[in-house]
Amino acid sequence: MQNTFESRPKAKPARIAAKRASETMLQRMVKRYRRHRMAMIGLFILIAITLYVLMGSFFVTERYANETDFANKWAAPSISHPFGTDAAGRDVLARTIYGGQVTMIISLLAMLVTAILGTVLGLLSGYYGGGIDSLIMRFSEALLSIPLLFLLLVVSKFIGAQTASVTVLGREFSGSVLIVILILGFTGWMGLARIVRAQVLSLREQDFVTAARAVGARSGYIVFRHIMPNALTSVIVYTTLGISNVILLEAYIGFLGTGVQPPTASWGNMIQRATEKIDSAWWMWFFPGVLILLTVLSINFIGDGLRDALDPYSNK
Amino acid sequence: MSSYFLKRSLQAVPLLFLISVILFLLMYSIGDPLAIVMNVPRRPSGDQLLQAQRRLGLDQPIYMQYVYWLVGNDWNYVDIDGDGTTNEQMRGTRRGILRGDLGASMVTRQPVPVRIGERLSNTLILMIPAYILILIVSFTLGVIAALRQYSFWDNALTTVAFIFYSMPIFLISLAMIMIFAVTFRNWGLPSLPIAGIGRPGEPRTFANLLPYMIMPVLSLTLVSSAAYIRYVRASVLDVINQDHVRTARAKGLPERRILIWHVLRNAALPLVTLVGLDVPFLLGGAIVTESIFAWPGMGMLFIESLERSDYPVLMGMLMLLALFVVVAQIVTDVLYRVVDPRVRLN
Numbered sequence: 152m153q154n155t156f157e158s159r160p161k162a163k164p165a166r167i168a169a170k171r172a173s174e175t176m177l178q179r180m181v182k183r184y185r186r187h188r189m190a191m192i193g194l195f196i197l198i199a200i201t202l203y204v205l206m207g208s209f210f211v212t213e214r215y216a217n218e219t220d221f222a223n224k225w226a227a228p229s230i231s232h233p234f235g236t237d238a239a240g241r242d243v244l245a246r247t248i249y250g251g252q253v254t255m256i257i258s259l260l261a262m263l264v265t266a267i268l269g270t271v272l273g274l275l276s277g278y279y280g281g282g283i284d285s286l287i288m289r290f291s292e293a294l295l296s297i298p299l300l301f302l303l304l305v306v307s308k309f310i311g312a313q314t315a316s317v318t319v320l321g322r323e324f325s326g327s328v329l330i331v332i333l334i335l336g337f338t339g340w341m342g343l344a345r346i347v348r349a350q351v352l353s354l355r356e357q358d359f360v361t362a363a364r365a366v367g368a369r370s371g372y373i374v375f376r377h378i379m380p381n382a383l384t385s386v387i388v389y390t391t392l393g394i395s396n397v398i399l400l401e402a403y404i405g406f407l408g409t410g411v412q413p414p415t416a417s418w419g420n421m422i423q424r425a426t427e428k429i430d431s432a433w434w435m436w437f438f439p440g441v442l443i444l445l446t447v448l449s450i451n452f453i454g455d456g457l458r459d460a461l462d463p464y465s466n467k
Numbered sequence: 468m469s470s471y472f473l474k475r476s477l478q479a480v481p482l483l484f485l486i487s488v489i490l491f492l493l494m495y496s497i498g499d500p501l502a503i504v505m506n507v508p509r510r511p512s513g514d515q516l517l518q519a520q521r522r523l524g525l526d527q528p529i530y531m532q533y534v535y536w537l538v539g540n541d542w543n544y545v546d547i548d549g550d551g552t553t554n555e556q557m558r559g560t561r562r563g564i565l566r567g568d569l570g571a572s573m574v575t576r577q578p579v580p581v582r583i584g585e586r587l588s589n590t591l592i593l594m595i596p597a598y599i600l601i602l603i604v605s606f607t608l609g610v611i612a613a614l615r616q617y618s619f620w621d622n623a624l625t626t627v628a629f630i631f632y633s634m635p636i637f638l639i640s641l642a643m644i645m646i647f648a649v650t651f652r653n654w655g656l657p658s659l660p661i662a663g664i665g666r667p668g669e670p671r672t673f674a675n676l677l678p679y680m681i682m683p684v685l686s687l688t689l690v691s692s693a694a695y696i697r698y699v700r701a702s703v704l705d706v707i708n709q710d711h712v713r714t715a716r717a718k719g720l721p722e723r724r725i726l727i728w729h730v731l732r733n734a735a736l737p738l739v740t741l742v743g744l745d746v747p748f749l750l751g752g753a754i755v756t757e758s759i760f761a762w763p764g765m766g767m768l769f770i771e772s773l774e775r776s777d778y779p780v781l782m783g784m785l786m787l788l789a790l791f792v793v794v795a796q797i798v799t800d801v802l803y804r805v806v807d808p809r810v811r812l813n
Binding site for chain 2: 189289292298300305306395399406422426440447
């Protein structure tokens with residue numbers, strides 16, 4: 152990967168070029184990233200939120216977060232409930248912690264599904280062309296012609312929200328968590344597949360691929376060892392920015408009631424019943440809403456910084 | 468040009484078929500549309516239910532249901548009592564979407580176009596002003612930010628745009644309700660209604676609707692302008708640094724003329740595509756915004772129909788949206804090639 156980037160000559164003053172050569176590519180990327188002020192701020196905010204969500208587990212238990220107390224529902228923030236209580240008397244502070252874990256797990260895993268699907272389908276489509284290409288592209292066109300939120304809601308109804316709960320690492324999750332991951336993962340690959348395909352189309356005509364083919368490398372080897380590493384930067388940037396998109400979509404379907412099902416909390420479904428008492432219970436939507444905003448904002452900043460840092464042609 | 472247009476239109480036909488097949492497969496498993504009638508006080512007997520299923524064609528295998536939806540079933544007989552024989556008077560009544568019959572809602576029995584039509588107008592009341600505002604706001608601010616690149620105003624605008632770009636729309640909507648509807652009312656100031664589309668019984672004049680429109684239109688504008696501002700800014704910056712702008716400046720043209728004739732006209736080109744591709748999504752309304760403000764538009768109709776598995780309405784809505792997306796893509800492509808002679812047709 153390093154070689155392919157450095158083999159492209161760029162007119163540069165000799166002194167800088169000499170200095171550059173002594174750095175590894177990773178060092179150069181880190182340096183470029185650190186110069187991006189908003190990206191660094193974004194990274195700190197994201198670390199802080201992640202710590203809040205993870206460390207919270209040491210102070211409150213998940214059972215407490217899911218415990219209903221109908222005598223004390225819609226309670227305003229107080230010392231015993233700093234963020235107030237929700238429509239079932241559950242503590243909003245504890246739920247932002249466990250809901251945050253669920254939201255983060257969902258967005259990471261959904262994006263992993265999207266990244267794998269998008270990359271593999273894009274590689275297949277771009278490298279082999281022909282029938283596979285038109286099949287994948289027509290299918291992605293069809294899915295892209297349906298507004299995403301509509302598609303998500305239909306698919307979530309299709310898979311059905313009523314599934315048994317699953318136990319992972321000694322914790323019980325509503326089965327809907329798994330479903331939301333799959334729904335978001337399987338409806339987000341189209342954009343990435345198209346980007347990867349476009350990259351492959353131009354990469355496959357380049358000399359180093361011809362050279363690899365000339366020495367007798369098999370297609371699979373060429374695709375995964377020569378082409379994929381070069382398309383990787385776009386995948387990384389797309390996936391990073393995609394995570395923030397997934398968090399928003401999870402929040403929307405949670406808000407509309409087809410996402411993660413209570414008692415398991417997610418930042419999205421915590422806001423679901425906020426409209427019932429819109430004239431008083433502001434804490435129901437304010438805390439999860441602000442956490443979503445901060446997380447999405449910091450990930451967008453990070454993605455922006457990564458795009459600049461990973462682009463080998465930007466010399467800012 | 469016309470041959471290109473024709474070619475693209477012909478390609479759209481199989482695409483729409485594919486979309487309809489995917490959607491129909493999804494619809495088939497979203498639930499039983501007749502489940503709702505089982506909850507009414509005078510619930511029908513099992514026999515009546517079976518008959519209703521047969522009349523609606525729900526007993527047929529999925530490919531037959533798709534065929535009925537596509538071309539209707541008036542060429543076929545409905546075996547209403549399930550004895551294997553058909554009686555002459557029970558001919559199918561549906562004509563299929565290809566012959567202009569979108570079917571009837573399973574819940575209200577209204578024809579689908581009627582059901583969609585009444586909601587579509589509500590959505591457009593909301594979306595058209597919002598979109599006009601979005602274009603005005605984002606174009607003005609985007610151009611200002613680009614012309615003063617890296618200035619205080621550029622940085623401030625870009626940062627604020629970034630924040631709104633990351634904003635979940637319910638956060639800004641609920642915050643607005645909290646401030647302009649709830650707090651203002653508590654303080655005795657003139658306040659906006661929390662939600663709905665006018666008082667019941669009142670005629671829907673613009674003056675009556677305006678207070679109900681302000682908050683949903685504003686939240687849509689704030690959230691959607693953010694992405695557009697970034698786009699306009701990038702697009703203007705792209706043009707400003709091109710040679711022909713430098714030439715125009717070198718030959719002494721006044722700045723205003725350079726901006727309008729050389730920069731904005733070129734910067735607007737990529738926006739044609741962006742706007743063209745976004746317009747069909749106006750029809751879909753904004754599901755989240757409509758449900759927060761209880762605005763009975765397309766988004767709400769979609770949620771209601773989904774809850775009741777009313778698949779003729781869902782299919783009608785989604786196919787209408789998909790049709791507009793596909794048509795808008797073709798029109799945008801052709802338009803773009805008209806306004807930008809550098810793009811070759813092939």
